[in-house]
Amino acid sequence: MKIIILHGLYMHGVVMQPLSHKLRKMGYQTKVLTYNTVAIDNQTLFQKMDEALSSTMPNVLVGHSLGGLIIKNYLRARKPSSQTISHVVAIGSPIRGASIVDRIKQLGFSSMLGNSTEHGLSMHDDTWEMPQKLGCIAGTLPVGARALLMMDNSIASDGTVTLEETMIDGMTDHIHTPSSHTSLIYNSFVPKQIDNFIRCDCFLHSI
Numbered sequence: 001m002k003i004i005i006l007h008g009l010y011m012h013g014v015v016m017q018p019l020s021h022k023l024r025k026m027g028y029q030t031k032v033l034t035y036n037t038v039a040i041d042n043q044t045l046f047q048k049m050d051e052a053l054s055s056t057m058p059n060v061l062v063g064h065s066l067g068g069l070i071i072k073n074y075l076r077a078r079k080p081s082s083q084t085i086s087h088v089v090a091i092g093s094p095i096r097g098a099s100i101v102d103r104i105k106q107l108g109f110s111s112m113l114g115n116s117t118e119h120g121l122s123m124h125d126d127t128w129e130m131p132q133k134l135g136c137i138a139g140t141l142p143v144g145a146r147a148l149l150m151m152d153n154s155i156a157s158d159g160t161v162t163l164e165e166t167m168i169d170g171m172t173d174h175i176h177t178p179s180s181h182t183s184l185i186y187n188s189f190v191p192k193q194i195d196n197f198i199r200c201d202c203f204l205h206s207i
Helices: 013-025 042-052 066-078 099-106 146-150 189-200
Strands: 002-006 029-033 059-064 085-091 133-139 173-177
Touching: 002 013, 002 042, 002 066, 013 029, 013 189, 029 042, 042 066, 059 066, 059 189, 066 085, 085 189, 099 146, 133 189, 173 189
Parallel strands: 002 029, 002 059, 059 085, 085 133, 133 173
Antiparallel strands: none
C-alpha cells in the first residue's frame, strides 16, 4: 500500500515528514508532495499526484487541511477507481469550506489567501460521492486565530476549523482528538487511526 500525503495552507511538504516517517514504520510506502498553496496550479499538481501513484499496489491519499480539499478536487477531476485509490483520510480539513476563510475575506485580507479559496476553502455545500472511502480526523483544542477573528469560543474547533466543518455527508467515518489544527499532523494518534482506517474501513474509537 502506498500513501501520498499533501500538506495544508502556508505549509511545505517538510512539515508532513514526521507523519510520513511514522507511516513508513508501519510498513507503508509514502510520498509527500509539496505545492504552492496560494498559487495552486491544478494541472501541475494533479500531474504530480498522477506520477506519485503506484501502478502495482493500491494507493491511499492523505491530506491535512487544504490538502484534503485538493484531494477531493483531484478525485473529481481524475475519477480513479477504488482499486487504484482505495481510501482518503482528511486531517483537519474543512471538507465543505472554512468559515474563518470567509471571515478573512470579509475583513479585506483576501490577497493573503491567494487562489486557495477557488479550490474549496470558501464555504460550500457538498457531499462525498466518490467511490473511495473517506475518513475525517478533527481536532478539538481551540488554539489558533479563530478565537480572535470569529469570537465564537463556544463552537468546537481546532483553533482554525470547526468540528462541524470537518464533516460531510457520505463520509465513511469521523473521529476527533484534543489537538490544535497544526499539532494534528504531529499527534501519534493520527497515524494509528490512518492505519486502522485503511485496514478496517473505520477508526479506532476506543483509544
